[in-house]
Amino acid sequence: MHAGEAEIDEALVLRLVAAQFPQWAGLGVEEIPSSGTVNAMFRLGDSLTVRLPRIEGGVSDIEKEFEWLPRFAPLLPVAIPSPVGMGKPGEGYPWPWSVQRWIEGSIAVAGAVEDPAGLAEDLASFVRAFRAVDLPGGPPAYRGGPLELEDKGTREALVQLEGWIDTETALAAWESALAAAPAAEAVWVHGDLMPSNLLTAGGRLTAVLDFATAGLGDPACDLIPAWNLLPASARPAFREALAVDDATWIRSRGRALSMALIQLPYYRETNKGIAANAQHVIDEVLADYQRGIAACTAECSRGRRP
Known part of the structure; x- marks a missing residue:
């Protein structure tokens, strides 16, 4: 690889x-x-x-x-x-x-979540507890800085993915994340809550693996399971359980998208598992972004602000 x-x-x-x-x-x-x-x-x-x-x-x-x-x-x-x-x-x-x-446990798999509501609750519980960790001397999270730090790599990946995905919509979704208000404070984040780092039993979360990227950073980092694992139907419960504001939610969508855009061309020949999840994330993010645009258009046509 x-x-x-x-x-x-x-x-x-x-x-x-x-x-x-x-x-x-x-x-x-x-x-x-x-x-x-x-x-x-x-x-x-x-x-x-x-x-x-x-x-x-x-x-x-x-x-x-x-x-x-x-x-x-x-x-x-x-x-x-x-x-x-x-x-x-x-x-x-x-x-x-x-x-x-x-x-012990089974690796979580996007598209095969047995208990979406229960898993959303468990993930929110883990994220909430990790944010509350009060240990001094924590390092910066690997991906926890301002989104602008990911902009160059994301745009380079979009060039590589021309003809592979809808790069125009992907760029618009990415730029919407860049335009969102930045994090007000840094908190403890895992930073890599990919399905491969989550163990389940009976559809419920039993363990979280690989803390290599953990540290202090943007709380949006740990919302990426909303896009790489949970079905759309379970996202509202996950968001509500963590009281996520609009800007943080949009940044999380952008972070998930950026990771997937960079992973897909890099791993599509050498790591089929990562590449498949990256494609899944891109599909989910673009669909969510387009739903948001459609809802905004509908609200504006009624003379109301979205």
């Missing part, structure tokens, strides 16, 4: 574990199929997970999670990863890696 990606397989993981964590040397190793783009994941025995950066840019993620996950865990309403070991470079692998507790 990336230039400079490390070669990682089950044999490497077995060697690393045997050399550095002999207490787990006899456990089986099995790669975990994932649409994740930065880390490779392997199940170790029945109760552990090994997480290895694919690229050098993921090294700081391992160290960040090792520091912050134990501090977040007692403050959140669902399970999150629990680090139990920090590995070192070795056996030909060049970077630190980690061992975490295994968490």
